[in-house]
Amino acid sequence: MWRLLSVTDTRAPHSPPVFDIDGSWRLNPQVALRGEAFGALAYHYGTRRLIFLKSRPLVDLVSSLDRYASAAEAIAALIPVPERADYGRALARLAASEVIDAH
Amino acid sequence: MPTENGRPTLKERFTRGLDAPICLTWELTYACNLACVHCLSSSGRRDPRELTPAEARQIVDDLAAMKVFYVNIGGGEPMMRPDFFDLVGYAVDSKVGVKFSTNGTRLTAERARRLAAMDYLDVQVSLDGALASTNDAVRGEGSFAAARTAMDNLAAAGFGPFKISVVVTKENATQLDAFSAIAESYGAQLRLTRFRPSGRGVDSWEALHPTADQQRMLYHWLLEHPDVLTGDSFFHLSALGQPLDGLNLCGAGRVVCLIDPVGDVYACPFVIDQEFLAGNVRNAGGFAEVWQHSDLFTSLRQPQSAGACASCGSYDACQGGCMAAKFFTGLPLDGPDPECVFGHGEAALASREVRPRSEVGHSKVDPSGIRIPVPTPVRFRSPAHASR
Numbered sequence: 001m002w003r004l005l006s007v008t009d010t011r012a013p014h015s016p017p018v019f020d021i022d023g024s025w026r027l028n029p030q031v032a033l034r035g036e037a038f039g040a041l042a043y044h045y046g047t048r049r050l051i052f053l054k055s056r057p058l059v060d061l062v063s064s065l066d067r068y069a070s071a072a073e074a075i076a077a078l079i080p081v082p083e084r085a086d087y088g089r090a091l092a093r094l095a096a097s098e099v100i101d102a103h
Numbered sequence: 104m105p106t107e108n109g110r111p112t113l114k115e116r117f118t119r120g121l122d123a124p125i126c127l128t129w130e131l132t133y134a135c136n137l138a139c140v141h142c143l144s145s146s147g148r149r150d151p152r153e154l155t156p157a158e159a160r161q162i163v164d165d166l167a168a169m170k171v172f173y174v175n176i177g178g179g180e181p182m183m184r185p186d187f188f189d190l191v192g193y194a195v196d197s198k199v200g201v202k203f204s205t206n207g208t209r210l211t212a213e214r215a216r217r218l219a220a221m222d223y224l225d226v227q228v229s230l231d232g233a234l235a236s237t238n239d240a241v242r243g244e245g246s247f248a249a250a251r252t253a254m255d256n257l258a259a260a261g262f263g264p265f266k267i268s269v270v271v272t273k274e275n276a277t278q279l280d281a282f283s284a285i286a287e288s289y290g291a292q293l294r295l296t297r298f299r300p301s302g303r304g305v306d307s308w309e310a311l312h313p314t315a316d317q318q319r320m321l322y323h324w325l326l327e328h329p330d331v332l333t334g335d336s337f338f339h340l341s342a343l344g345q346p347l348d349g350l351n352l353c354g355a356g357r358v359v360c361l362i363d364p365v366g367d368v369y370a371c372p373f374v375i376d377q378e379f380l381a382g383n384v385r386n387a388g389g390f391a392e393v394w395q396h397s398d399l400f401t402s403l404r405q406p407q408s409a410g411a412c413a414s415c416g417s418y419d420a421c422q423g424g425c426m427a428a429k430f431f432t433g434l435p436l437d438g439p440d441p442e443c444v445f446g447h448g449e450a451a452l453a454s455r456e457v458r459p460r461s462e463v464g465h466s467k468v469d470p471s472g473i474r475i476p477v478p479t480p481v482r483f484r485s486p487a488h489a490s491r
Contacts, residue, residue, distance in 0.1 A: 043173070048173070
């Protein structure tokens with residue numbers, strides 16, 4: 001399986017948030033995205049982490065999370081069935097690196 | 104290069120260049136009150152052509168428009184620029200985060216409090232020895248005490264986890280644990296970077312660069328200390344086995360570059376030489392034009408020849424090493440790094456003919472005419488003068 005994202009800094013955050021796929025999530029307001037041919041660069045101004053989102057659908061998913069009642073609903077609406085588990089895992093990693101947060 | 108399911112890997116994408124740099128180094132001034140023997144930019148004298156405050160703000164506007172998330176500010180000593188606080192304030196307000204390097208001599212308690220009050224700003228204080236004697240031999244008498252005072256001021260101001268930045272040399276390579284202890288005592292982060300033979304390093308590299316044994320020790324130490332930052336600078340060591348953390352590629356002109364104090368854009372901070380000059384931000388189109396269309400950067404984004412390294416099984420891991428290290432030691436760019444972990448660089452060094460010497464330099468003139476750099480002692484300004 002090709003990886004959907006790379007996180008440059010592997011240090012664990014102070015309190016890794018638990019990812020609840022049935023909860024409501026959004027792109028962390030402290031994170032800026034810059035579209036690239038491979039997906040997007042994401043930069044967290046708080047943790048100073050640079051994250052590479054390595055697929056366009058992942059960028060669309062992350063950017064539109066706040067329009068859905070839950071992450072699971074967003075995945076169901078935007079991602080084809082065979083890839084949903086991968087995208088769920090990618091969101092969990094993005095939650096752990098605080099790129100997305102519960103709201 | 105390997106691909107993932109037929110798509111280009113991230114590394115491939117990066118070697119072909121992006122529309123905007125991931126980050127870049129911006130040296131605000133060539134003025135410096137120290138004269139470190141390994142200064143990558145041969146700093147000392149302010150250049151009269153230095154960018155004006157208005158021109159510097161224009162660069163911030165250009166970077167913000169290109170969505171460059173942060174800039175590494177250096178020099179010279181950036182705090183010697185009279186508009187230093189205005190400029191970094193303007194940058195962070197424009198959402199261009201600032202990571203700046205300082206020798207600490209101007210980092211008074213009052214200025215530490217000003218820095219601590221700013222968002223999106225990181226500070227790294229340079230320290231090249233865990234002992235004053237080791238540090239001062241490279242950075243000048245009194246510079247260790249000055250750097251420690253700056254760290255004390257940052258800690259007292261509640262700045263949070265600042266960085267302590269060390270250039271690894273033959274003399275301090277045995278002090279890595281001691282550097283860690285100093286960083287820990289402040290709750291600071293340790294950052295180690297590679298000593299390149301750039302700037303005044305051209306003259307000090309032979310005597311000061313770490314030995315082959317020290318490089319191997321450093322590689323294992325870095326693997327054991329993943330929390331130590333390296334700015335991706337030791338990727339030549341990844342040929343030893345497990346890759347070090349980071350992108351492990353030369354980003355020069357592809358994902359990084361340098362803007363120097365007069366607006367010249369070079370491929371990276373370690374190649375201030377006509378050969379690697381891509382353009383100037385004062386010309387039409389500004390920085391974006393240079394980044395996106397300069398002949399130099401276009402050619403760096405073409406596939407590069409592995410040359411003499413093509414038959415080495417570790418080429419994918421180290422990519423032949425650092426362009427700047429090869430250039431300034433007089434080695435061909437498509438051959439081994441002078442510090443190649445398999446010793447291929449040493450053989451190449453023995454057979455080289457000439458070493459280039461950059462025409463760009465701002466070292467203070469040494470009246471004795473001695474070319475070997477000697478650090479000057481720190482001269483403190485009176486507190487009244489310094490509290491501007």
